[in-house]
Amino acid sequence: MSKLLRNMLFASAAGAALAACGGGDQATPTTPVVTxxxxxxxxxxxxxxxxxxxxxxxxxxxxxxPGDIIPLSLTATPVTI
Structure with a gap:
């Protein structure tokens, strides 16, 4: 195996391993999800x-x-149950 090919494989393996690291120490600001x-x-x-x-x-x-119970209507939009 040539030296160049070996170095390229090593660099790509090291890059993949480092890409999987999350960095952990840095706090990333997040926006809370409000539902x-x-x-x-x-x-x-x-x-x-x-x-x-x-x-x-x-x-x-x-x-x-008055107003507590709505009147029934056959032509009104149906209520989804």
Whole structure:
């Protein structure tokens, strides 16, 4: 094997080994990923429907108020379940 070929193989092996090193000592600034929570399904049925739905089963019953429950419509956009 020629000396040039041997040096090229050594250099490429050393380069591959060094490329795998992460450097570890340097702190890299990262931006935290902020995700917004998805809207709950029960909130899409009216203003206070979701609140009443999540209430404790043994709590005091609440009479529906205007706007608590939306009217049904066959032509409205369907709610994905």
């Amino acid at each position: 917004t929570p998805a809207a709950k399904l029960e909130d899409s049925f009216g203003a206070n429907f979701g609140v009443a739905y999540r209430a404790d089963p043994n709590s005091v019953a609440k009479d529906p108020q």
